[in-house]
Amino acid sequence: MHGFRAAGHQVEFVLMKREGALLDELPADVRVVDLRAPRVRSVLKPLTRYFRDTPPDAVQVRMWPLTITSIIARRRARAHSRLVVSDHAMMSRHLAGKPLARTLLGWSVRLFYPMADSRVVVARDAADDLASLSGLSRERFTVIYNPVEEAPAAQQSSSVEKLWGDADGRIITVGTLKEQKNHALLLRSFARVRRQRAAKLMIVGSGPLEAGLKELASSLGVADHVIFAGLVVKPWAYYQSADLFALSSDYEGYPNVMVEAMRCGLPIVSTDCDSGPREILGAGRYGRLVPVGDELALADAMLAELDAKPDRASVRARAEALSGAGTVRQYLDLLVGPTGPGACAAAPVL
Numbered sequence: 001m002h003g004f005r006a007a008g009h010q011v012e013f014v015l016m017k018r019e020g021a022l023l024d025e026l027p028a029d030v031r032v033v034d035l036r037a038p039r040v041r042s043v044l045k046p047l048t049r050y051f052r053d054t055p056p057d058a059v060q061v062r063m064w065p066l067t068i069t070s071i072i073a074r075r076r077a078r079a080h081s082r083l084v085v086s087d088h089a090m091m092s093r094h095l096a097g098k099p100l101a102r103t104l105l106g107w108s109v110r111l112f113y114p115m116a117d118s119r120v121v122v123a124r125d126a127a128d129d130l131a132s133l134s135g136l137s138r139e140r141f142t143v144i145y146n147p148v149e150e151a152p153a154a155q156q157s158s159s160v161e162k163l164w165g166d167a168d169g170r171i172i173t174v175g176t177l178k179e180q181k182n183h184a185l186l187l188r189s190f191a192r193v194r195r196q197r198a199a200k201l202m203i204v205g206s207g208p209l210e211a212g213l214k215e216l217a218s219s220l221g222v223a224d225h226v227i228f229a230g231l232v233v234k235p236w237a238y239y240q241s242a243d244l245f246a247l248s249s250d251y252e253g254y255p256n257v258m259v260e261a262m263r264c265g266l267p268i269v270s271t272d273c274d275s276g277p278r279e280i281l282g283a284g285r286y287g288r289l290v291p292v293g294d295e296l297a298l299a300d301a302m303l304a305e306l307d308a309k310p311d312r313a314s315v316r317a318r319a320e321a322l323s324g325a326g327t328v329r330q331y332l333d334l335l336v337g338p339t340g341p342g343a344c345a346a347a348p349v350l
Contacts, residue, residue: 040066059081063088068108126253164227172261173201173248199302242261245257254280255270267288270288282318
């Protein structure tokens, strides 16, 4: 959003429901359209009305099946808005164990996505996966990494510093506490780290597995050394206070949190999961990759990285190259063309 506005474009958000922690972060002059749709199947009618009554110049819609709904809505409204659909997950993993949903995704993407003006996926592996699931040619999909804003100037936070105490090694992870992120693996690996140094682990995020993870930390004997910081909308001070970022996921789409950490110059240790980490880390050039689910390898990598001398400038430069201003320009080229600022309203449907 900020990159679009900086380029001179008018931006508005079209939401199924006007709710969420990030609403308070929007500038006062950004219009929010509330479709008042409690579920995806309720979106089509109000979204068609939006396209018909106040059609923007261009729309970016994120994540299937909202992407399909938006294509149908634009067609029903006979609107001429440019439409860019984008997907942010490894869909075969996201829908694992749901054969009916996978079949519906493949059929609907194959039928409707060619009607969009552009189709974006956030990582090469994820694009390969969606092409395979749908049967569409891989050339129909454009890979653009998610834009990630530049980290603000480092500011020490006394409240965050107090959480760390006298830790000999500060390890941070950020993400929703759900199975995909496999925080249990990270806790088991951290327990191994604690046998060799008095490090602390900070888990920033909330989710349905929080209680179980706290019980696991207790059973591993590391509860006093694991900080459950809860949901933090802008965790820059937390990144900047840490020594190392760790990602233990079983799969991803494009882990923005990893790039945020790199924006702060943090060394990275990550599972080599589908998809995103290998692309972001340049196959291991800009961070350490370990096999998915390997508790010992993750622990050894964290210990090694804590002992290493980090090349923070290189890590920051990598993050900028992947997800900086150039990424915003790529999206704008698809939405409004490369001719410069105009009166476009780019409306992500979230």
